[in-house]
Amino acid sequence: MTPERHPTRRRALKLAGVASASVLLAGCPDDDDDTDDVDDGEEGPPEPDDEEPEDDTEDPEDDAEDPDDDDEDDDTGNGFEIEPDTQIEFDGQTEGWIGIAPDDIEGEENPTLVLEEGESYEIGWTEGDGATHNIEIRDDDGEVVDDLETDFTDSPDDDQWLEFEASDEMTTYVCEPHETTMVGDIEVE
Template identity: 35%
Template sequence: MSQRQSGNLTRRAFCTTLTVGSVSGMSSSTTAQAETFRLGGEVAAWRGRAPQSIAEQDNPTLQVEAGQQYRVVWENVDGQPHNFVILDANDNTLSKTEIIQEQGATQTVTFTATPEMAQYICEVHPTTMVGEIQISGGADGGEMGEDGGVGLRISPITYLFAAAVVLAVISPILFALLLFVIGTGDRTRRVR
């Protein structure tokens, strides 16, 4: 008898079948229709496994349609602590799983795609295990560009990084100009 059938749900069985998101009231036929993305989680990146459009890609973009049900099934490949978190464009958590560390353990995240969804990460490794969620369709399917495509969402951290780069380039130039002006002023005083 399986761990589930006996009525005793072990920690491993729980982690293996963990479902996060708005699943209350969903029938089994709705769940069966949900498209499934399969990923492998390791410190270096999320590794796409299925469908074929994301297979073998590191941190693949998950293309979803607003209002549709989706599942992400991911496996802990390296035995390091990982979890799966869906964020909006302002880095607010929309959905997340518990952190699991057991190599080979899997988690399933079921969600309805919404226009707010922007990316998915591992909370423990947010700089390497990070992928985009691209939303299309639906009544509120994101901002439409002039060409009819979904507009690009830029996170506040990206703006901050761009400002830092601009300052890093401009500040030495401004400093050199300041030294030139000060140096020019000193020479005119000495000539008199």
């Protein structure tokens, strides 16, 4: 009589591995693939996909408004409404005009100013970063409106103020040497 041999644990695992590999190599029909079941020469299981699965849920950050969006300057949604006869004061920083007064624009960079047509205002800067600045009011074509511009200086004084009556041709306030960063919109209603 032959002694009964029980497979060892190692042998059982090998057999299970061979059986699993045989099943994988044989393949199963893929209902999503319109091609015939042809051996393409690949062996073993398919490589895992390194890409993360696509999430169809909306990202709350996608719905968030851009904090740099000019439409978020204040509670009006279109800028800061400035009362007639107001002195609009800025800190001239090369990165942008920083509002000082009135209180509504304090700390705001290049705030959009909403002015009333035909009303009087004053705009200027009293503080700066030591760089050369000026302030001017321009129209849509980038032209200075009614000579509303100050001289260039690195230390602001009383000469850095413009008194004007708001007109619909006014669209921006600008520092000429830094016109790409120190520029804010004017809306006249």
